[in-house]
Amino acid sequence: xxxYWKIVWNGITPANPILILAIGLCSVVAVTNSVxxxxxxxxxxSFVLIFSEIIISLLRKVIPGDIRVPIFVVVIATFTTIxxxxxxAYFNSIYEAIKLYIFLVVVNCIxxxxxxxxxxxxxxxxxxxxxxxxxxGYGWVIIVMAAVREVFGNGTIAGFRVFPxxxxxxxxxxxxxxxxxxxxxxxxxxEFTLKKRKVKK
Amino acid sequence: MSYLANLGKIxxxxxxxxxxxxxxxxxxxxxxxxxxxxxxxxxxxxxxxFVTVLAAAVTWIIDRWIxxxxxxxxxxxxxxxxxxxxxxxxxxxxxxxKMSPHLYKAMGIYxxxxxxxxxxxxxxxxxxxxxxxxxxxxxxxxxxxxxxxMAMLILAGIRERLRNSELPDFFKGKAIAYMVSGIxxxxxxxxxxxxx
Numbered sequence: 001x002x003x004y005w006k007i008v009w010n011g012i013t014p015a016n017p018i019l020i021l022a023i024g025l026c027s028v029v030a031v032t033n034s035v036x037x038x039x040x041x042x043x044x045x046s047f048v049l050i051f052s053e054i055i056i057s058l059l060r061k062v063i064p065g066d067i068r069v070p071i072f073v074v075v076i077a078t079f080t081t082i083x084x085x086x087x088x089a090y091f092n093s094i095y096e097a098i099k100l101y102i103f104l105v106v107v108n109c110i111x112x113x114x115x116x117x118x119x120x121x122x123x124x125x126x127x128x129x130x131x132x133x134x135x136x137g138y139g140w141v142i143i144v145m146a147a148v149r150e151v152f153g154n155g156t157i158a159g160f161r162v163f164p165x166x167x168x169x170x171x172x173x174x175x176x177x178x179x180x181x182x183x184x185x186x187x188x189x190x191e192f193t194l195k196k197r198k199v200k201k
Numbered sequence: 202m203s204y205l206a207n208l209g210k211i212x213x214x215x216x217x218x219x220x221x222x223x224x225x226x227x228x229x230x231x232x233x234x235x236x237x238x239x240x241x242x243x244x245x246x247x248x249x250x251f252v253t254v255l256a257a258a259v260t261w262i263i264d265r266w267i268x269x270x271x272x273x274x275x276x277x278x279x280x281x282x283x284x285x286x287x288x289x290x291x292x293x294x295x296x297x298x299k300m301s302p303h304l305y306k307a308m309g310i311y312x313x314x315x316x317x318x319x320x321x322x323x324x325x326x327x328x329x330x331x332x333x334x335x336x337x338x339x340x341x342x343x344x345x346x347x348x349x350x351m352a353m354l355i356l357a358g359i360r361e362r363l364r365n366s367e368l369p370d371f372f373k374g375k376a377i378a379y380m381v382s383g384i385x386x387x388x389x390x391x392x393x394x395x396x397x
Contacts, residue, residue, distance in 0.1 A: 081276050100327065104319045104322060176226070177383045180379045180383030181383035184377065187376040191372075195370070
């Protein structure tokens with residue numbers, strides 16, 4: 001059990017795909033202007049990541065090394081198509097807003113990176129836990145970012161009003177530049193805490 | 202509006218007003234990862250420009266002549282686009298390795314990752330979603346690639362200067378790069394309103 005927890009924890013902070021490895025950033029900055037967008041993106045991302053990790057680790061003995069990347073891409077593209085159609089059917093209004101970024105899950109470096117670095121070498125159960133850990137690591141970052149941006153930019157969280165209507169929103173927070181600024185602050189903060197912990201040790 | 206003016210509008214829109222990196226956030230991995238080296242950012246800029254334009258042309262043909270007539274677009278578009286772009290990138294990679302080993306060394310790990318560069322696929326999806334015709338698609342791709350090149354050069358230049366400035370340790374590297382690009386994006390938002 002401890003081993004699985006370690007795999008999951010690895011995705012949440014020590015190898016957090018966004019803050020530490022800085023890959024798969026396109027969707028992060030783009031969809032965090034509201035919490036609903038971030039939630040749908042997290043759902044799509046985890047769906048595609050976990051299922052493609054399962055399939056790839058099941059097939060890892062069959063896939064020849066030379067052409068593994070195209071095979072990974074086809075597997076990932078299949079699940080992305082499924083996720084696209086699912087979210088179009090059930091969450092149509094949010095889907096329309098972030099359509100382009102849902103399509104682009106297929107080229108998300110995190111998913112291809114995990115397929116190559118983890119599930120191509122590890123068993124199915126390990127891969128599932130790795131997928132869960134990475135999804136949580138991705139999810140918490142974008143949901144925190146989206147919450148900060150939506151609260152200050154619109155006065156709401158996931159549509160529920162937090163600040164009274166008399167609050168005049170800082171519009172810049174839901175515009176593109178603030179995404180970069182907040183990501184920068186978050187990365188700096190994490191680096192700061194990690195460094196402090198190291199000094200203590 | 203004449204056809205030519207429309208093309209000009211598309212170009213300005215995709216290069217400046219909706220800058221593909223700073224305001225639409227495509228291609229951020231290589232944007233953050235490569236810009237601490239000016240030489241590599243220039244090489245990547247050329248490679249991306251070449252591949253984007255080529256990919257836009259090829260995927261337009263596939264989209265308009267195969268996927269739409271046979272009603273395959275909803276469920277085959279993602280798979281077919283990514284495969285076409287993947288093989289195109291393979292060709293470019295072989296070409297660069299042969300012609301310029303120096304450049305190949307500078308780009309290192311990022312050249313295979315150009316296949317997973319969101320920008321190239323993103324441009325083809327934008328073309329398909331907007332229903333552009335062939336020439337419009339090419340113009341959009343050229344504009345997007347120039348926007349990318351510009352953003353890379355701006356950030357690489359700024360980061361070169363930042364290396365000698367005194368920052369708090371934990372902001373060095375990536376964190377400050379994000380913040381700087383936030384400010385550059387703010388500047389690019391000034392172009393909004395140029396086009397109605």
